[in-house]
Amino acid sequence: MQLSYRIRMILYNILLFAFAFLIVVFCVFQGTSYFFINQTKDVLLKATQDSTLFISQELKNLHSSESLDNQFIANSLYLSKNISENESHRVLLFDTEGNQIADSVEETSIYNILATELTLSMTENAPVFTLKSINDTSTAYFTSPVVIDNTVIGYIGFTYSMYEMDAFLHVASIFFAIGGLIGLLFLVIVTLSFSRHFFQPIKDLTKISKEINNGNYNLTIYYKHVDEIGDLTHAFNGMVTNINSVILQLESERKRLAGVLASIDDGLLAIDKNGNIITSNSYIKTYFNVSNPKTIYDFQHQSFLRDIFDSLKNGKDHISEEIDCNDRNLLLIGSPIREKGFEENYMIIIRNMTAARHIQEEQRKFISSVSHELRTPLTTIIGYTDMLTRRQVVDQEIITRSLNTINREGHRLLRLVDNLLNVNKFDRAEFDFKKTNLNIVLLLSEVVEQMQIKASQSDIEINYVSDELPEILGDYDRLQQVFINIIHNAIKYSNSGEIIDVISAIEDNHIVVSIRDYGPGISEIEQKRIFNAFYRVEEDRSRNSDEGGSGLGLYIVKQIVEKHDGKIDIVSQVGEGTNIIVTLPILSVLIYGGESDEKRNK
Structure with a gap:
């Protein structure tokens, strides 16, 4: 379905607003999330440092001969409970092998919720922070090695609820949704109001353009404001005036050209350098049975026309050749059309020489036949008269037969001349x-x-x-x-x-x-x-x-x-x-x- 420009402009504005709005929302949400996450990291890193210091002091106060890691395992539950009370977070402790040894929250589940983070921390020997969303609730997971006297005696893990971040983002999304709807409604109202003012001159342009398309070139547009639309209407009015003048000139030239082409008894093709037909006359269809050709390549069965075009395009100045096409003898004359300041075009003239060649052939046959017919009796007459004069024939029978033959051939010659005269008479229209x-x-x-x-x-x-x-x-x-x-x-x-x-x-x-x-x-x-x-x-x-x-x-x-x-x-x-x-x-x-x-x- 083709939408109007006004509807498309409204849709474009809505899309632009939506795109900008989404970018703002994305930036705000990402910035908020980044702030809360970094704040949580700092809190958990500090909690880890405080917890490590607390564990170190508690283990050293025991004055036990056992190793620190064994003491850490033996007192893990006590340590996790105290750390959880001090930091207000769930605390999990692990030995150096990654086995969970204490959890500040008493749960029957033996599933290690920090298994992934613990593995990464053991591999990299560094703190690991992750954020997960479970049941639409965001929770931070943090693990870090417990290092006392440059020795890792175990690992400590925290789970931290991101409720404040979730609550803030939820409230923000509601406000953004309400603001977006209000902004979108305002945008549509403003766009509709502006477009009505903006498109009215364009509607006038469209209406007058349709009138011009129907041949009415005497219309102009009135627009009182001095702005870009005013410049457009002024330019449009000037264009209409110029078009009217040019069309009158072109119509005059077209009539002259049509008269010239109609008066030409030859087929005519004018072609530009790309092979497009500039103009042609009715004899083209008569000779080649091609109606309204657009390019030289529309003559699919007349390759000789394409050959002439290619030769002219390659620089040949003049081409003249005769061909037989559709029982016609055609003379093809091709030459370039060169005019300073204009691109080179080409003209091909197709002249029907069938009648002329037929007349020439008939004249040749006629002259040949007349010559033969005149020669035969004349040869006989000359032969017998030469015989009678040179040989001095005295035989009366031979003389009589010879004279009879001369008389017969003379009458034959007379009949031939009479027939030729009759043919000449009958061929004259005035006879x-x-x-x-x-x-x-x-x-x-x-x-x-x-x-x-x-x-x-x-x-x-x-x-x-x-x-x-x-x-x-x-x-x-x-x-x-x-x-x-x-x-x-x-x-x-x-x-x-x-x-x-x-x-x-x-x-x-x-x-x-x-x-x-x-x-x-x-x-x-x-x-x-x-x-x-x-x-x-x-x-x-x-x-x-x-x-x-x-x-x-x-x-x-x-x-x-x-x-x-x-x-x-x-x-x-x-x-x-x-x-x-x-x-x-x-x-x-x-x-x-x-x-x-x-x-x-x-």
Whole structure:
């Protein structure tokens, strides 16, 4: 549970008071105990000296021939009783072997209560003092050797009650407890009263801080006293004014920076020297699928970014490299950002070069294909003309065949140039078709009749079947070019005696034209590329190798169909023939947004 600062301050004061109070109590109790113990030691040492003197006088007055230690043992009870009466303490006497020989108090217990002290005194040949508490009563235990004429004749022990010390400490503990409670209560009252006065400006600071957090920077605090709190409120008011000014500036700069970053078509990363991301734009997520990166190490699967950062951090001034990432070709440009008075930061720009590289590749392929297509007929024409001029051929058959070949290759070259011009036209956005209302059945009938002449030369039959179809909106010449090209390819790849089926019907407000041949078919790999510019199916699968195309026919067909809001599909299997399907919207779909004539009539 989170406690308020006011409660914590009260608790801290209570703990501080308790700590100080306990120290005082400890010192008083320890001092008192020390005083009583030292006083008791002095009393017992003096009692020992007086007792030794008394024992010496009594034994010498006996004028006995026995040794002093024997006389001490023989008169021990008498001696202990007299010493106890003189000193008012319990007295125990022991022989030199440590055996108890007399006790001033007659007790049946044979337990030597001074056994520990006696052992120490015998070992050290010196007085021993201990303090023990038994049943909450403190008692001092004291033993000392009895030395007469430099000879130890025995040992004397005293037990001394510390009742006065216990009584004093008991009374003192009661007074300390009462005083501590009164002091603690007084402390809490004073602390509460003071904290209410002390924390009111802080509460005002908290309230205004919340308002500032909500965007209100026009508030200030009024505090009339000239003290530390007054200095704090004055500084706080100045801070609020400065914050308001700085935030307005930062907001203006943020908008400018956001506008700049949004206008950049490249990914951008600004990084400090510790690898923390200063700023980035939306392309970073697009390229690397990392949202709101905090450090360069958040790019766990893009180690090349960390490598560039490490190289820049190690002193490299400029880095530029291309990499492949997530099916994209990316150009990475890294450089340090140095400004006098500021720490060095780093910038990495990620530029998507996929489209540019694709265009370059397509341009290369286009130039290569065009060069090849132009070279082939030109080489043939130059070869035959060179043969006719240099060799002075007189054989009319050779001359005729050569001229026919030159004528055929010249027309092939002309078709290639026308196709290139058409491709250039269709790629321009401003190119517009001459669209009119037309009858697709009539158009297909004319195309089939025209192509039947060419097909009959190879003993191929074209069958055309159609329902009654509505009109479409289209360019007659361009659509005629579409179906001529498709049927021409069907004838080209059909064998003698085969048929070509042309079927037109209506499906879902669209006219579907199917042109089906039964030739060698096309593989799945070739189907994906057959509508690309300059792509040609293997020529050895064609019935007539002399009819090799430029590879632009179906590309142009696809462009024309798409310009009519239609689509073209291919269904083919090797060995079973090919079906080209052209789908075009009917006129009512383009005009009325998809309602057929039947629905509108209803």
